[in-house]
Each structure stands twice: as C-alpha cells, then as structure tokens.
Amino acid sequence: MKRQLFELLGKDDRRFSPYCWRTRFALAHKGLEAEYIPCTFGEKSKFAFSGQDKVPVLKDGETSVHDSWSIACYLEDKYPDRPSLFGGAVGRAEARFFNVYVDRELQGALAPLIILDIFNSTDPADRAYFRETREKRFGAKLEDVQAQREQRRPALQKALAPLSAVLAEQPFFCGESPAYADYIVLGSFQLARGVSPLKLLEPNDPLHAWRARMMELFGGLANSTSSYPV
Amino acid sequence: MKRQLFELLGKDDRRFSPYCWRTRFALAHKGLEAEYIPCTFGEKSKFAFSGQDKVPVLKDGETSVHDSWSIACYLEDKYPDRPSLFGGAVGRAEARFFNVYVDRELQGALAPLIILDIFNSTDPADRAYFRETREKRFGAKLEDVQAQREQRRPALQKALAPLSAVLAEQPFFCGESPAYADYIVLGSFQLARGVSPLKLLEPNDPLHAWRARMMELFGGLANSTSSYPV
Numbered sequence: 001m002k003r004q005l006f007e008l009l010g011k012d013d014r015r016f017s018p019y020c021w022r023t024r025f026a027l028a029h030k031g032l033e034a035e036y037i038p039c040t041f042g043e044k045s046k047f048a049f050s051g052q053d054k055v056p057v058l059k060d061g062e063t064s065v066h067d068s069w070s071i072a073c074y075l076e077d078k079y080p081d082r083p084s085l086f087g088g089a090v091g092r093a094e095a096r097f098f099n100v101y102v103d104r105e106l107q108g109a110l111a112p113l114i115i116l117d118i119f120n121s122t123d124p125a126d127r128a129y130f131r132e133t134r135e136k137r138f139g140a141k142l143e144d145v146q147a148q149r150e151q152r153r154p155a156l157q158k159a160l161a162p163l164s165a166v167l168a169e170q171p172f173f174c175g176e177s178p179a180y181a182d183y184i185v186l187g188s189f190q191l192a193r194g195v196s197p198l199k200l201l202e203p204n205d206p207l208h209a210w211r212a213r214m215m216e217l218f219g220g221l222a223n224s225t226s227s228y229p230v
Numbered sequence: 231m232k233r234q235l236f237e238l239l240g241k242d243d244r245r246f247s248p249y250c251w252r253t254r255f256a257l258a259h260k261g262l263e264a265e266y267i268p269c270t271f272g273e274k275s276k277f278a279f280s281g282q283d284k285v286p287v288l289k290d291g292e293t294s295v296h297d298s299w300s301i302a303c304y305l306e307d308k309y310p311d312r313p314s315l316f317g318g319a320v321g322r323a324e325a326r327f328f329n330v331y332v333d334r335e336l337q338g339a340l341a342p343l344i345i346l347d348i349f350n351s352t353d354p355a356d357r358a359y360f361r362e363t364r365e366k367r368f369g370a371k372l373e374d375v376q377a378q379r380e381q382r383r384p385a386l387q388k389a390l391a392p393l394s395a396v397l398a399e400q401p402f403f404c405g406e407s408p409a410y411a412d413y414i415v416l417g418s419f420q421l422a423r424g425v426s427p428l429k430l431l432e433p434n435d436p437l438h439a440w441r442a443r444m445m446e447l448f449g450g451l452a453n454s455t456s457s458y459p460v
Contacts, residue, residue, distance in 0.1 A: 004437075066458045074391035084320070086320060087317070087318045087319060087320025087321060088317045088318045088320065088321060089317060089405045089406070090314070090316060090317025090318065090404045090405055090409055090411075091317060091318060091320035091321040091324055091402055093327060093402070093403060093405030093406075094321055094324035094327075094328070094403065094404060095324060095410055096325070096399060096400065097324075097327065097328065097331075097392065097394050097396050097403065097411075098327065100392045100395045100396050101327075101331070101392045103389065104392055104395065105392060105423065125322050137455050142250075155383060161334065162327065162330045162334055163328045165334065166326050166327050166330050169326060170298045170323055170326065172323070172326065173323060173324065174320045174324060175320055175323030176319070176321065176323075179320055181324055181327075230391075
C-alpha cells in the first residue's frame with residue numbers, strides 16, 4: 001500500500017499549512033516518497049480513519065499517524081537507517097522546544113499579519129467555516145485584524161529575533177546541515193509565502209539567507225506549489 | 231596544573247551569575263573537578279590572563295576559555311569520552327537556541343524583577359559600579375525598576391511559557407535526563423534564588439518539579455552556596 005500524506009489544500013493549488021510543510025520536508029529528509037492527498041477544510045472525511053479532524057495525517061502501510069510532531073517521531077523511529085531528523089535523543093528533545101516556540105510565539109505573531117490573506121487563499125467552499133472559527137479566535141473581523149498589520153510587526157520581529165540571533169552563529173538551526181528544527185521554522189515562512197506577498201525579512205537578516213538555502217533543498221521542494229516570491 | 235573556574239562572587243558567599251552556574255553544571259556533568267576561584271566585580275585582575283573582563287573563565291592546564299557557551303563547547307570537544315553535554319552535532323546546534331533564548335528573553339524578563347535584590351547581594355565594594363552600569367542599562371534607578379515588579383510579571387510568564395510547555399511533555403529539556411540545555415535554563419533560576427526570596431513558579435508549573443529535580447543533581451550542587459529556599 002502506497003504511503004500517503006493527507007495535507008491541507010487551498011484554492012489554486014496553494015498549500016499554507018505550516019504543519020503539513022514540516023511533514024513534507026521530514027519525508028524528503030528521510031528520502032521517503034509519499035502520495036500527497038490534498039484536502040480542503042471541507043474534506044475532512046478523507047482522513048476520518050485517523051480518528052481526528054486535522055492534517056497532516058500520514059498513512060504508512062497499516063499505520064496512521066497524525067500531528068506533525070508525532071509524524072516526525074514516527075518517521076525517525078520507523079526508519080532509523082535513513083538520515084536522522086533529530087541526530088539522537090538529546091536533539092529530539094531539544095527540537096521540541098523549537099516546535100513549541102514556533103507554534104506559540106512565531107505562529108502567534110505571524111498569523112494576524114496575514115489572516116485575511118489566508119482567508120483569501122482558502123477554497124471558496126471553506127470560507128464561511130474559516131471566517132467563523134478564526135474570527136471567534138481573534139475576537140474581531142479578519143479584515144480588522146489584518147488592517148493592524150503594521151502595528152503588529154514589532155511582535156513578529158520580537159518572535160523572530162532569537163531565531164535570527166542563532167543564525168548569526170551557524171548556517172542552520174541544526175548546525176552545518178538542516179534537520180527537523182529547520183523544517184519547523186521553515187513551515188511558517190512557507191505559510192506566509194503561500195498566501196501573501198508581504199515581505200517578512202530584511203535582506204541583511206540571517207534568516208533571509210537561511211530561507212534561501214532552505215528553498216534549494218530537495219530539488220526545490222519549497223517551490224513545488226503556488227507561492228509568492230520572497 | 232589544577233583546573234580552575236573563575237566565577238562571580240557576591241556578599242555572604244552568594245553566587246548569582248547564571249552563566250557561571252551553567253559552567254559549574256557543565257563541569258559536574260563531565261565529572262571534571264575544578265577549583266572555584268570566586269571573584270567580585272572589583273577583582274577582574276584575577277583573570278586578566280583571559281584577555282577580557284567577564285566570568286566565567288575556565289583555566290584548564292595551559293588553556294584559557296571564557297564565555298559559558300564557549301566553555302561548554304570546549305569541554306565537549308576536549309573530553310569526548312565523558313558524558314555528552316549536547317548528544318551530538320544537532321543537539322549542540324539546537325542548544326544554541328536555548329542559549330540565545332534564555333540570554334535574551336528569559337534573562338531580559340527576569341532581571342528587572344530582582345535587580346535591586348541583585349544589587350543588595352553584590353559585594354559592598356562593587357555597588358557603585360553595579361548601580362552605575364545597570365541604571366544606565368535600564369535608564370532608571372534600580373529601586374524604581376524593581377518597584378515595577380508585579381507589573382513586569384506577565385513578561386516573565388510569557389518568557390517562561392514555552393519552557394513550561396516543553397516540560398509538560400518530557401522530564402528534562404534534553405529528554406529523559408538533563409544535559410546542557412537544562413543547565414542553561416537552570417542558571418536563571420539559580421540567579422533568582424541566590425539573591426531573592428521572590429517566588430517565580432507556581433507549584434503546578436512543570437518548571438517547578440523540573441527545578442526540584444535539577445536541584446538534586448550532582449549531590450545538590452545547586453544548593454552548594456547561599457540561596458533562598460524555593
């Protein structure tokens with residue numbers, strides 16, 4: 001049975017789930033092929049077998065795994081002879097801090113800047129659902145949230161600052177070559193460029209050159225779907 | 231020639247440098263003995279041989295290393311057969327994010343809450359120097375900075391939140407047992423309890439139980455100098 005990755009699909013072939021990007025890169029890092037099964041928000045029934053309602057979901061033979069972190073751990077344990085995503089037990093444990101930090105701090109600071117752009121990139125059939133759930137989360141209309149974009153930039157800069165500081169010292173978050181912590185961070189930039197022309201990084205920011213290096217990986221995997229130039 | 235660690239000394243045998251605590255724990259993790267050479271701010275001449283003016287400084291035979299991160303890397307490379315501080319190249323690279331995050335975000339949020347307590351814990355001969363340099367940094371009198379303590383607590387909680395979230399999932403930042411990333415975080419708590427009775431953590435915070443586990447390590451190394459109970 002072919003390996004399958006169920007991932008989020010927007011309009012015009014856009015993929016803006018940062019979590020699905022983490023899994024795409026994790027699979028590529030392991031050199032594992034998978035059939036991508038794009039699912040709009042309205043197509044959750046496609047992966048109902050997983051017993052929950054969020055992508056990414058990986059189906060690997062008889063095994064189903066959901067949640068990008070769990071999938072990364074599954075791939076690492078199931079395919080130990082392939083290139084390591086974590087470089088050992090300590091690296092795996094430390095990568096969890098990246099996972100938590102990016103989920104909470106970076107995503108939390110980035111999403112409001114582009115929330116209307118995300119809305120406009122969803123499948124038209126998903127928009128009522130998306131607007132209702134996100135406006136409830138933000139307690140405001142999507143248009144009003146994104147209109148505060150420039151006032152919210154300092155919060156994004158604050159969330160990016162420790163990441164930039166690390167890359168002033170080393171080429172990748174995982175050292176001389178990229179691994180899972182790099183994919184965690186990249187997912188947020190892939191979200192942004194999947195939906196918005198907004199420039200997030202100044203050219204002199206170490207993250208700028210890092211992102212360019214990341215976009216070259218695996219035959220240009222980062223550019224395999226519709227996205228804005230950076 | 232005996233191994234020597236030059237570290238910061240306050241009044242009443244207090245040690246409040248978070249960076250020196252990182253190095254103390256790194257040495258203990260490696261099972262390496264060192265003679266501690268306590269230095270007040272006024273005694274920088276003791277380690278002038280290092281060519282700079284900050285502790286910690288490690289003198290290991292003919293080698294002198296300063297800066298806690300550089301010392302940790304030195305110990306890892308010089309004593310590869312001892313227990314690893316990083317668990318490999320990826321773990322070392324990822325630990326740098328902890329180093330940056332704690333230096334910038336956690337220390338930046340913690341220091342203002344206890345800055346007058348730190349002042350009162352310095353050697354009396356150091357106080358004019360300490361007050362002048364820190365009041366310049368904060369742009370305010372130390373008394374006025376610390377008086378804003380309760381208003382500044384949310385910033386500390388924000389800096390601690392991603393760390394707590396990690397420890398909700400695993401016992402140590404480095405996994406099933408502690409390593410250097412744990413010592414990086416511990417240093418800030420050692421600073422706080424070295425100078426202040428201020429309670430930083432609620433008992434139900436995963437950091438609370440983690441700190442208790444850390445305080446048991448290496449025969450109670452965390453309690454080897456004067457400090458407040460937590």
